[in-house]
Amino acid sequence: QKEVEQDPGPLSVPEGAIVSLNCTYSNSAFQYFMWYRQYSRKGPELLMYTYSSGNKEDGRFTAQVDKSSKYISLFIRDSQPSDSATYLCAMTSNTGNQFYFGTGTSLTVIP
């Protein structure tokens, strides 16, 4: 079983839709959770960073962590064509030495 599971999609939505991206994980030691956005042939760009369970909002983006279910989500409101990218979830434990990534979900927002 992989440490982090992420539905690869692809996901295609109309402009203005609410997008929900999800990851599950198996290691209860994970404490820090991240979402990265990656455009084609570019490096991942950090979008959201959360610690432990709870919600964090930044503009149109909301990250949720449910440690009891080992489940994290990223919501994108009022999606824009510029949001079209691959979204990677990542997580690490309290030691912060190793980072574990999902396979990424490819998102296309259609104008």
Next chain:
Amino acid sequence: DTGVSQNPRHKITKRGQNVTFRCDPISEHNRLYWYRQTLGQGPEFLTYFQNEAQLEKSRLLSDRFSAERPKGSFSTLEIQRTEQGDSAMYLCASKSGQINEKLFFGSGTQLSVL
């Protein structure tokens, strides 16, 4: 803070040749990571440094791969006797030594082995 810088951005080589990539991390970051990413996959851990010390290497890492960070600043990743299966995006990332600090990536080096 100019971000993580990687060179070259693209590299095309013939099978059997050696290649070397360079990564310049964010200046105050003492941790530096190398990852490999193929199409449709997440970044796969290769190795990481704390200052000049290489603390961990992936068990999947072939002995054709070697990384250095001689002065605890920039790092190089060398692949000897390249194979077509080495074709991938090679990503460098850096963070400070604090546990809760964020990991920042460079733009990557896209390697194509013909």
